[in-house]
Amino acid sequence: MKTAHDLVLAAKAQCTEVAVEHAQDALRSVEVIIDVREADEYAAGHLAGSINIPRGLLEFKLSGTPELERRDISALLYCKTGGRSALAAATMQSMGYLHVVSMAGGYDAWVAGGGAVIKASQPTFD
Template identity: 35%
Template sequence: MTDNTRPPLKKGVMQLVDEAMSEVVTLTVDEAAAKVNDPNVLFVDIRDSRELDREGQVPSAFNVNRGMLEFWVDPQSPYFKEPLGDDREKVLYCAGGWRSALAAKTLQDMGISNVSHIEGGFGAWKEAGKPVVDRERHGKK
């Protein structure tokens, strides 16, 4: 099938993002930054490792490649990661806020109610002059 004969998508990516944004809690950069040192909040960076190596991350953020999020958050999965299984609020972010909106919606669909994402993502975070640290590498758990 060539691109000219491909059937139209039922929903495009921007429609999915818009729907997710209407259903998840979106924090401004300032609202998110106020939570950085809160022990009851876990920042979850869903960007890939190349993005983290190149740009750094929010201090103390836990990195989960977007493709593994559902597996790492599910206690029944062989890939489960303990930091994602506790009752802390999860604040997700990506580069620009689209992937994190979709990811937050997915976590809500899985039954996690205390999840949000950062409006504008890490790009907005950096632009606002919020703290950035080099990528923290987490051991296998």
Template identity: 40%
Template sequence: MRGKGKGMNIMKKFFIVVFMTLTLVSALSGCATKPPEKAQYIDISVQQAKEMIDKGEVFILDVRTQEEYNAGHIRNSTLIPVQDLSKRLNEVPRDRKILVYCRTGGRSAAASEILVNNGFTRIYNMKGGIIEWTTAGYEVVK
């Protein structure tokens, strides 16, 4: 009788170990197949953008046309029209925060997506664009 009881204990331990192993493998495989979260850009107000600019925290990227830029732009901004951005990514620093703006916010959102999709991680889209900027009374230069 003793031998039979001892064999049952070994079998119980074996099944417990197998069950725990399968549970662990199942849990770990669920984690391994979960896709990583996609990097995203952050929408900010013109007031937040002004604070970042005043602190010297950002590279300012204007994605409008040359004509729009000539009519008035944020001081120290760099013009790369959104349609040229994919070909000119080497002109955008990867080691700084990037503030992106356009006329009203549509093209800058598209440009922000291009940057994120190309590995840039600290992207800030200025909602409302230069229209909102000037409405707030902030300076533009020609």
């Protein structure tokens, strides 16, 4: 029986990953940056310009969003550590998307490497 770890390893073997050190270049060349984490994770901090499509909704959102339906769109995906984004990239490839990469190490590696993030502002009460 396969485990989640087995599935992630298989997805990583199937998809293209970009190392965090090279992600800045990849970010400049893609049309869309997709954060596949859950909404609360995204709200806590995300890469500038990214859109949030949780992994569990990816196939449905891609099929229901006209600007994301083009199979030749270039996309960079990321999650917390790279597992969900690898699964998502492999899924997009199986759906016919041609230019999809997953950021190895994910958001955690991005932050550890000093990458800039956007954090939702909290209301203040004076």
